[in-house]
Amino acid sequence: MKTPFEALVRTHGATVLRVCRAVAGPDDAEDAWSEAFLAALRAYPELPDDANVEAWLVTIAHRKAIDQIRARRQAPLPTQELPEDSRAAPAVGGWQRDLWEDLATLPPKQRSAVVYHHVAGLPHREVAAILGGTPAAARRASADGIAALRRTYSGELR
Amino acid sequence: MSLTDLGLPDDDATLRRLSARLGQAAAEADLLDVAYRTIDSPLGTLLLAATPRGLVRVAFSIEATDEVLGELASRVSPRVLEDRPRLDPVARELGEYFEGRRRSFDVPVDLSLAAGFRREVVELLPRIAYGSTASYRQVAEMIGNPGATRAVGTACARNPVPLVLPCHRVVRADGATGAYRGGPEAKIALLALEKASGPAPAV
Incomplete structure (x- = not known):
């Protein structure tokens, strides 16, 4: 018997968000989170009942976060100016x-x-x-x- | 800081916003097999759930939310998410009903959770007019099976969409109110509401 998907979001949403932030960074993390849970929702009915749900979600999140990084690298830079060294940028919102x-x-x-x-x-x-x-x-x-x-x-x- | 601190202070708000967005995105991608939301009512909090075909479940606050959603996951689809828009029409009609301004419901109903005889019983419940009642035996007779009084009682007790399919209008032959999925007090309150608002106007 399967758990309702909303329970997965409630239980693992925070972990998935941390994974997305760690891999894609704060700016792309939310899109990666959404893409990951949508992909998981699509595949969920076929997931074996004894699968480790958290490991499964983390794997999907990691993949989607990497997709976000790749998409950003391929996107043209918005200005001609080279971005400053981001390490010099101050911490935003903690x-x-x-x-x-x-x-x-x-x-x-x-x-x-x-x-x-x-x-x-x-x-x-x-x-x-x-x-x-x-x-x-x-x-x-x-x-x-x-x-x-x-x-x-x-x-x-x- | 440690790696597990890679969260921001407003994580709860962020997750609520992301979850709401996920419900919308799932609906747009045709992946939202069961949408649910809760509404406040004079009978307490009600949980409403709908498939793309229609309203599939109305649950009272005395029913455990986890069990209600678990039953939907195992019997309809595990793709269950909170999403409000699909339930807006039924929420509006229920609001009108509790204000005494609505006597019947127009929303589509999905009876995936009621099969066979139980389905036949709940399907004919709207024929019992607003403000009136029928006995379990009368309903059994309406369905052409006068001996099935007890089975009619079971069907009403397990009606997946109470209020919208008015099992509260089925009472015991001796005049007692009888059992109700939302508790006997809720049934008494609904019958009193319908009595106070008067019988259906002649068409």
Whole structure:
């Protein structure tokens, strides 16, 4: 028996939003969130009843967030002026821009491992199921990613 | 900060706004199999749910929301989301009904949650005029099965769209009000409302 989809949105909406922000950044996160839940709604009736719903949603969200980044890169720049180094931009509304930008510079596997484990809160076992490979490899990718972030991120990282 | 703090302080408001937008987008993409919303009424909060074909469920506040939505998910479709526009017409008509200004409903009804005999029973309920009542036995006779009094009672008790299909007008032969999905007090209040607003005007 399936849970009504609205319960998925209520239970996992915040996690999906965190994943979208971590991958796509704050400006594109909301569109990625909407695209992710719409895609999930479309596929939901065929999802096996014993599937890990959160891992499934996080995977879709991650994919949609990457689509948003790609779409933005292909879009023409609105002005001729080169954008200033965004690291110099001040935090807007409490948002620490440089952390997600540092995340974006990680190799894809490390970034995925960091986002799935530290942002979405999935155990390494689940991360490995999504990325392929062993739980130990997922743990290592996540640890390497965090180590790289510690080197580049200017703020304090717990 | 830690990575799990990658949220903004107004996350709750953001998520409410995104959820509302998702309901709209789902409806536009023909993915909203069951839309629901709640309305305030003199009988307490009512939950209304509709498929693209029509009103599929009216639930009273004494029914647990999770169970109502769970039944819709398992018996109609798991694609259930809150979305108001589809329910606006029925919300408006129910408002008029509770004000005594409406005596019958024009909204399409989807009886996916009532099959066979139970469906036959609830389909003929609108033939019991506003402000009047019929006994369970009379309804059984109307359906051509006078021995099915008890089954008529079950059908009324499980009517998926009470109020709009007026099972509250079916009472016991001894004059007692009888059971009701929204509780006996709700049934008494509805019969009193219809009595106070008078019988249907002659057409």
